[in-house]
Amino acid sequence: MKIRRKVEIAVISDVHLGTYGCHAKQLLTYLNSIDPKKLILNGDIVDIWQFKKRYFPKSHLSVIKKIMDFAANGTEVIYITGNHDEMLRKFTDTEIGNISIVNKLVLELDGKRAWFFHGDVFDISIQNAKWLAKLGGWGYDFLILVNQFTNWFSDKMGKERYSLSKKIKNSVKGAVKYINDFEQVATDLAIENGYDYVICGHIHQPKMLIKKNKHGKTTYLNSGDWVENFTALEYQFKRWKIYNYNEDKLSAFYADEDIKDMELKDLIAAITIVEQPTSKKKKKSKDKD
Structure with missing residues (x-):
């Protein structure tokens, strides 16, 4: 019997479904361990920028199905658009059942105001030189592939795994400055607008x-x-935590059995086909007649 943790709000971002760097199986493990009232997808869930490489394995489809299952079972799913899934911004303020698409979100949580957005609006390289940002995205994905090979070799040699891209980013002073600037801009704006929490992704x-700052705190x-x-x-319980x-993995929650045993074609069908219960009711009434 699976026991899921009840969570008022869960926030995930920067999943990058459709790229080699995405760890969909680990995400499925997490999603299957919780029962959230609200699931906030804070941008870059599907990497539409790099979708042309036609890499979208079963585990990535399973993440989409799991999110849709949450919505079908009463969880409010809020998709906040990011830069890698910016094509969805044309559907801003669209609602389909329990799923909504927005560019930003404000919630009141136990008397405090929370401001959610992805964060790419602060990134000058994306706003003013999108082609360069995309080139950087492809290079980053190549770096992830190199990292996977080095970790495979490290496993074989019995050595510790490490993130090559993370190591490079953290060693560059400019990257550290960018992160600090990002946090400063986000928090200054939040304080100026009276938000108690500012929740981002992107970096x-x-x-x-x-x-x-001199105007307050957030x-x-x-x-x-x-x-x-x-x-x-x-x-x-009126508090935030980073999972x-x-x-923090307490139990081995893997993909739901019905997802785990599905063939790829059945999984695609489960995502794209919605059963219509009303048609069954009509059929029964006809049988009675």
Whole structure:
């Protein structure tokens, strides 16, 4: 018997479905361990930028099905658009059942105001030189592939695994400055607009800290990613916490059995075909007649 943790809000971002760097199986393990009232997808869930490479394995489809199952079972699913899934921005404010698509979100949580957005609006390289940002995305994905090979070799040699891309990013002073600037801009705007929490994604750096300036203070939260850090944010009992898959995994929750045993064609059908219960009712009434 599977026991799922009840969570008021779960926030995930930067999953990058459709890329080699995405760790969909670990994300499925996490999603199958929780029962959220709200699931907030804070951008870059599907990597539409790099969708042309035609890489979308079964585990990636299973993540989409799991999210749709949440919605079908009463969870409110809010998809906040990011830069890698910016094509969805043309559908902003669209609602389909329990699923809605927005560019940003404001919630009141136990008397406090929370401001959710992906964060790419602060990235000048994406706003003013999109082609360069896309080129950087492809190079980053290549780096992920190199990293996977080095980790495979490390496993064979009995050595510790490590993230090559993360190591490179963290060693560059410019990257550290960018992260600090990102956090400063986000928190200054949140304080200026009276938000108690500001919740972002985009920079793949999970974090929770209190930031102050002369006008007040706010709590900055970043959900991290499912490429390198395997992290999410959870809100329960009037407090936030960062969930870390590598440290907080309590039980071996894998994909639901009905998803796990599905063939690829059946999985695609489950995502794209919705049963119409009303037609069954009509059929019964005809039988009675």
